[in-house]
Amino acid sequence: MKRLLYLITGLDYAGAENQVIQLCRGFRNKGYTVQLVSMLKPAAYLDELAELGVEVKTLDMNKGVPDPRKIFLLKRMIQAFKPDIVHSHMVHANLIARITRLFVKMPLLICTAHNINEGGKLREFMYRITDPLCDLTTNVSQEAVNRYIAIKAAPEHKIVFMPNGINLTKFSSNDSDYAAIRAELGYADEFIWLAVGRFVPEKDYLNMVTAFSEIRMEFGSCKLLIAGVGPERAAVESLCRQLRVAEHVRFLGIRTDIPRLMNAVDAYLMSSKWEGLPMVLLEAAASELPIVATDVGGNKEVVIDHLNGYLAAAADTENLVHNMRKLMLHSVPERKSMGAKGRAHVIKHYDIDAIINGWSKIYEKTGN
Incomplete structure (x- = not known):
C-alpha cells in the first residue's frame, strides 16, 4: 500500500484546494494511505477528509509571515509518515517542499502550480533555483506550462501539463430545479449571470460590475449573483452603489450549494486578470451553462470561443x-x-476519474 502525502499552502473553499480533496478521494479509493499537510491552519473540508480516512496536519503558519522553523516541523512530519510520494500544490507549498528535501528523504517529489502567474520575478527565480530539488513540476493549463518554460521557471524536460478534473455526477444540468431554486432566491424570468470566486484583485470584480452596469442599461431585466468572500468585497459593493446597480447585484457569501445555483442561472461570467485552469469554469461547463470569460491562462482550454461561450480581453470593459x-x-x-457542447467538452477532457488515472501514471513513471 503506497503512502501519499499532499502538501498545500492552505485549506479553504477554493479551486486548488477542491482539486486536492478530489485527489485525496481518488487515491484513497485506489487503496493509498493519504495524509494532507496544510501550511496554514485548515479552514474547510475537515469533515469530508475525516470521512475519507485522510489524516490532516498543519504547520500552523501565519499568512504572509515566513518561518524557517516550519521546514523542520515538516521534516519531522515526513519522517513520521514515511511517504512514497510527496505531492505539493501552489507556490508556497512547492517551495517549502523543495527546501525541506535538503533535510529529509523523499523518494518522489512532484510540485503542481495552479496559475499562470504565481507572484512575480522573485518567485519565478525561486522556482528556477530550486528546480533540481524536485522530480517533476506540473501545471494545470498548457498555456501556463508554455509560460513557465519561456521564463525558465522550469526546464522543458521537467514540466508537464496535467489539468484539473471534475466530478461529473456532482455537476450537471437539472431543469427541474430551475424554477424551484429561482423561487428560493426570489427571482422569476430575469436573465441571471453567476460568478463564483474570492474578492481579490486578480478576479477583477470591479471590471465585472462596471460591465454589468452597462448591460443593465440595454437589458433591464437581468441580475448578477456573486458567491464568495474576500478583501475587495466592500470596494465592489461600493462601486455597485455608485453605478446604481446595487439592487441588481446580489452578494451570496460562501455557498456550499454551487451545483444547485448553477442550475438556477442562465450564464456564467468571469472577469479575471490571470488564471490557471479555474475549477469553477469546469463546473459551469459541466452544468451546461454558456460562459463569458476573459482570455487568460487556461480559460480558453475550457471556453472554446463561439462554441460554448465567448472570450473577452482581460481588463477591457467594453469587450466584456x-x-x-x-x-x-x-x-x-x-x-x-x-x-x-460545453459539457461534452468537459466529459472528453476533464473527467476526474481519467485525471486520477493520469496522476497514477505520473506517480509510477516518475518514481521509476
Whole structure:
C-alpha cells in the first residue's frame, strides 16, 4: 500500500484546494494511505477528509509571515509518515517542499502550480533555483506550462501539463430545479449571470460590475449573483452603489450549494486578470451553462470561443460588455446548445476519474 502525502499552502473553499480533496478521494479509493499537510491552519473540508480516512496536519503558519522553523516541523512530519510520494500544490507549498528535501528523504517529489502567474520575478527565480530539488513540476493549463518554460521557471524536460478534473455526477444540468431554486432566491424570468470566486484583485470584480452596469442599461431585466468572500468585497459593493446597480447585484457569501445555483442561472461570467485552469469554469461547463470569460491562462482550454461561450480581453470593459451582449441576444435553445457542447467538452477532457488515472501514471513513471 503506497503512502501519499499532499502538501498545500492552505485549506479553504477554493479551486486548488477542491482539486486536492478530489485527489485525496481518488487515491484513497485506489487503496493509498493519504495524509494532507496544510501550511496554514485548515479552514474547510475537515469533515469530508475525516470521512475519507485522510489524516490532516498543519504547520500552523501565519499568512504572509515566513518561518524557517516550519521546514523542520515538516521534516519531522515526513519522517513520521514515511511517504512514497510527496505531492505539493501552489507556490508556497512547492517551495517549502523543495527546501525541506535538503533535510529529509523523499523518494518522489512532484510540485503542481495552479496559475499562470504565481507572484512575480522573485518567485519565478525561486522556482528556477530550486528546480533540481524536485522530480517533476506540473501545471494545470498548457498555456501556463508554455509560460513557465519561456521564463525558465522550469526546464522543458521537467514540466508537464496535467489539468484539473471534475466530478461529473456532482455537476450537471437539472431543469427541474430551475424554477424551484429561482423561487428560493426570489427571482422569476430575469436573465441571471453567476460568478463564483474570492474578492481579490486578480478576479477583477470591479471590471465585472462596471460591465454589468452597462448591460443593465440595454437589458433591464437581468441580475448578477456573486458567491464568495474576500478583501475587495466592500470596494465592489461600493462601486455597485455608485453605478446604481446595487439592487441588481446580489452578494451570496460562501455557498456550499454551487451545483444547485448553477442550475438556477442562465450564464456564467468571469472577469479575471490571470488564471490557471479555474475549477469553477469546469463546473459551469459541466452544468451546461454558456460562459463569458476573459482570455487568460487556461480559460480558453475550457471556453472554446463561439462554441460554448465567448472570450473577452482581460481588463477591457467594453469587450466584456460586447461578449455579454452577444450571449444574451441568443435564444434560449441556442444558449442550451452552447451549454450542451460545453459539457461534452468537459466529459472528453476533464473527467476526474481519467485525471486520477493520469496522476497514477505520473506517480509510477516518475518514481521509476
